[in-house]
Amino acid sequence: MKLEIALIPKSSWYKGIRTILTNDQVEKLRGQLFAKANNICQICEVHTESLFFTEEYKFDDIYLTQTLVKFIAICEDCHLARHMGLATIKGKYSRAVKHFQKVNDLSINEAKTIISAAFTLWRHRSNYNYYIDLVPIMFMGLDF
Numbered sequence: 001m002k003l004e005i006a007l008i009p010k011s012s013w014y015k016g017i018r019t020i021l022t023n024d025q026v027e028k029l030r031g032q033l034f035a036k037a038n039n040i041c042q043i044c045e046v047h048t049e050s051l052f053f054t055e056e057y058k059f060d061d062i063y064l065t066q067t068l069v070k071f072i073a074i075c076e077d078c079h080l081a082r083h084m085g086l087a088t089i090k091g092k093y094s095r096a097v098k099h100f101q102k103v104n105d106l107s108i109n110e111a112k113t114i115i116s117a118a119f120t121l122w123r124h125r126s127n128y129n130y131y132i133d134l135v136p137i138m139f140m141g142l143d144f
């Protein structure tokens with residue numbers, strides 16, 4: 001799937017790169033990422049002046065580890081679709097679902113099944129404390 005739903009377990013909320021980088025470093029990182037993206041969403045490839053910066057993680061549900069994989073610059077709609085919970089809070093759930101369907105070429109039923117499975121997994125993961133491994137940031141060739 002081109003556009004994945006990325007729900008972060010509750011125990012990991014507010015514990016991303018901002019726990020190890022200063023605001024200035026985050027801004028510098030964002031600047032580098034946006035310059036590289038050149039106003040193109042790195043998921044759906046739409047041209048936009050307003051990109052969002054997001055972290056991508058991989059999860060190991062046996063060792064309860066959440067490992068930073070990369071940073072991506074994405075459009076608002078992809079950001080909403082990746083963070084369906086946030087989209088709901090913002091009253092933009094149906095917009096997020098439509099975009100999720102369009103980018104992944106899914107029927108509404110297929111989309112709803114995948115979204116529902118993502119929330120089930122999120123609820124399961126939210127019962128545990130994940131160790132967040134941010135060490136890969138050292139090997140991404142970033143200057144911050």
Ligand SMILES: [Zn+2]
Pocket residue numbers: 041042043044045046074075076077078079
């Ligand atoms: Zn996009």
